[in-house]
Amino acid sequence: MQADAGRVTALETVPGALERLEAWFVHEWPEWYGPDGAGDAPCDLKACLQGGSRLPRCLVSLDGSGDVIGTVSLRDTSPGSDRYPGVWVTALLVPAPLRRSGIGTGLVSAAEAEALRLGFSEIYASTANAQSLFRRRDWSFHDSLRTRGTALDIFRKPLQA
Template identity: 35%
Template sequence: MSGRITIEPLAQRPDLLATIEAWFESEWPGYYGPGGPGDARHDLQSYSRHHGLPLGLVAALDGHPCGFAALKREAFPSHPQCTPWAGAAYVQPALRRQGIGRALLLALEAPARALGHERLYCATATSDSLLLRCGWGLIERVLHEGQDIGVYDKAL
């Protein structure tokens, strides 16, 4: 991949809320789309905090927004004792497998550490290889809403 990836807090880029909302609705239509139980705008506004959790980060490639990830307090149902969680990760489809997801995952570590956390957690049905390449370890596989999900953690 050529180009420069930058990461900044969503709180510094409120101009991108509508763009990221459209990404969420497109990527997760069953949840954020019409009739789904999610509210992308509400979630993104909560990720726009200046301090604490939840916290959203925006990736840009050569200045163009291309990805998003969040650090959140809400636990995955099978692991309610674990927190915080990396989630809401999205990279524009045409730019996947070019290091943007990796950059976002790594960028979540510093704010988690700054908030006093010693571990991060993540649950995924689709990004197992990315998490493993970024140094995460598989805790276990669980069945959640009919999907095989890998639950991972990473020491900070």
């Protein structure tokens, strides 16, 4: 899998990335993964290490030196998955200084390919701020919802080989 600005691979091939990703999760989503949040970043990431053909899956983008420069996960749970069961793009994260360089687009593209490889015919995402990225990848607005006081848009994309 190739990203626009990096090589995308499964997290289980880069186990040394766990600590960095855990720190990123806590920094980016402190209300969920911080000390008072209900989330558990180490547990969520370790669940992705199983590999193979089961969810959850975590993909990472690596730069030319092999350093992690972004991540995305595929899960069957996400805000909105109670309404629309299936595979969901979650935890799309590129550090702020590297955003708008194609890394996120490459990660979403790789997530689409991985979902198709896993046998899914469509994919969903809920987002508060990445609508333009999904639209550029030909995703369609599907619904909206509020969760924990945040408005989210749900996007959907049919997958084809």
